[in-house]
Amino acid sequence: MMTNNELIRTFCELYGEGGEIRLFHSPGRVNLIGEHTDYNGGYVFPAALSMGTTIALRKRTDKIVRMKATDLPDMVTVDLEDLSGYKDLFWGNYQVGIMDELQKDGHILVGCDMLYDDTIPHGGGLSSSAAIEVATALAFATLSNEEKGINEPVNMVDMALIGQRAENHYIGVNCGIMDQFASAMGKQNHAIFLQCSTLDYDLIPLQMNGYSLLVANTNKKRGLADSKYNERRAECEEAVKELQSVFPDMQNLTDISVEDFEANKQVIKSEVVCRRAKHVVYENARVLQSIAALKAGDMETFGALMNASHDSLRDDYEVTGIELDTLVAETRKIDGVIGSRMTGAGFGGCTVTLAKTEACQSIIDAVGKAYKEKIGYEASFYLSSIEDGGHEIK
Ligand code: GLA
Numbered sequence: 103m104m105t106n107n108e109l110i111r112t113f114c115e116l117y118g119e120g121g122e123i124r125l126f127h128s129p130g131r132v133n134l135i136g137e138h139t140d141y142n143g144g145y146v147f148p149a150a151l152s153m154g155t156t157i158a159l160r161k162r163t164d165k166i167v168r169m170k171a172t173d174l175p176d177m178v179t180v181d182l183e184d185l186s187g188y189k190d191l192f193w194g195n196y197q198v199g200i201m202d203e204l205q206k207d208g209h210i211l212v213g214c215d216m217l218y219d220d221t222i223p224h225g226g227g228l229s230s231s232a233a234i235e236v237a238t239a240l241a242f243a244t245l246s247n248e249e250k251g252i253n254e255p256v257n258m259v260d261m262a263l264i265g266q267r268a269e270n271h272y273i274g275v276n277c278g279i280m281d282q283f284a285s286a287m288g289k290q291n292h293a294i295f296l297q298c299s300t301l302d303y304d305l306i307p308l309q310m311n312g313y314s315l316l317v318a319n320t321n322k323k324r325g326l327a328d329s330k331y332n333e334r335r336a337e338c339e340e341a342v343k344e345l346q347s348v349f350p351d352m353q354n355l356t357d358i359s360v361e362d363f364e365a366n367k368q369v370i371k372s373e374v375v376c377r378r379a380k381h382v383v384y385e386n387a388r389v390l391q392s393i394a395a396l397k398a399g400d401m402e403t404f405g406a407l408m409n410a411s412h413d414s415l416r417d418d419y420e421v422t423g424i425e426l427d428t429l430v431a432e433t434r435k436i437d438g439v440i441g442s443r444m445t446g447a448g449f450g451g452c453t454v455t456l457a458k459t460e461a462c463q464s465i466i467d468a469v470g471k472a473y474k475e476k477i478g479y480e481a482s483f484y485l486s487s488i489e490d491g492g493h494e495i496k
Contacts, residue, residue: 103221104172106156106495112172113158117215121160126244128237128492129154130222130229131284132317132454133445134293135411136389138419140278142338142382143299143354145389148280149308150288151317151486153221155233156495157241162213167201169194171218182211189272196231199272200238203264209246216241223482225324227444227451228317231273232281235265236492240286244494258492259301262286276332281446288491295393299354306396308488313401313440314459318433318469319482320425322450331447334378334421341379344370355379356386377418385411405441405456409434412443412453421448425477429453432472436465 104112110123129150136146165182171193178194180201188198201211218237222230239261247256265282269275279298287294292305308315338355346352348366358366363383370376388407395403412430416422422430426444430453433442438461445454457465466483473481 408441
């Protein structure tokens with residue numbers, strides 16, 4: 103990770119001195135509970151991390167964008183007059199997807215030189231792509247507003263939606279809104295209680311009083327994650343169709359209560375699809391219970407709900423795998439751990455653990471050792487603070 107001054111110095115070495123260099127930042131996220139509920143119109147409860155994407159940028163006078171990452175050798179050049187033909191870029195396609203969506207949304211794209219510094223592990227389930235998307239959208243939308251003489255700040259909910267659309271249309275991952283929303287709208291020391299079908303949200307203070315959130319990365323290579331993800335979405339849609347025979351107005355799985363689901367689940371013919379639906383309906387209820395527990399300062403109940411969330415993702419939704427399950431099982435053995443679960447899409451990626459602060463070092467030591475023995479390679483651990491969403495660094 104670079105300091106802002108180092109980033110600006112590196113920018114100048116690459117693109118030359120002079121002009122006004124601006125910095126835009128957007129974070130990754132950890133979801134505390136509410137997994138695979140966002141595309142089912144339900145509740146999620148993510149928080150923005152200190153890790154994220156920082157862009158150093160300087161305007162150009164033509165319609166060319168040059169982009170480079172601090173940790174990659176190649177520079178990418180994009181002609182804003184014609185955005186087709188960049189889909190196969192190894193790095194830079196997320197950015198082009200954002201430019202494309204911004205243009206469709208009526209923004210004026212301004213040419214610029216850009217240097218990206220990403221501090222989130224790629225493909226690790228902490229939304230490194232959402233951070234890139236939201237930071238890029240914010241940077242270009244800010245320049246567009248200035249070009250048009252609009253004095254208002256950029257609408258960050260719009261930036262989240264632009265990010266999601268770029269991912270859906272350009273990258274081809276049918277993701278929900280959670281990651282981009284958390285990256286855009288996060289607030290220091292708060293988690294976002296978001297209702298995904300309406301985008302109504304509430305910022306809930308995380309009063310940790312001696313507890314910490316520890317993130318652990320399985321470091322599993324991402325394999326078929328995207329196709330499995332889209333498969334789960336299709337299974338949820340199938341469940342909705344069948345439940346509509348009893349609830350004709352139902353649009354999303356999260357429209358019905360746990361009680362309604364239990365009383366009518368027999369209309370879902372496939373046993374597998376029924377378990378997928380069960381996870382979503384119960385998980386949505388767990389988010390509400392978690393908010394109540396946190397507001398009451400009841401960390402034990404919140405931790406128990408995190409555990410129940412993981413078990414449901416393992417047994418019913420089946421998105422965990424040996425790496426995540428091993429991390430969670432080993433973590434739960436340690437004194438002072440209140441709850442531990444996978445976070446994000448699953449199939450590898452990260453876990454999040456709620457633990458007494460003094461237990462964190464023993465978790466890192468003992469779980470790190472056990473994971474290496476059982477899985478054959480190392481896990482990584484991050485003690486990140488909860489920070490603000492996307493903004494220009496002044
Ligand atoms: C990924 C997606 C999100 C969400 C989670 C699972 O992170 O990008 O939209 O569906 O998986 O909760």
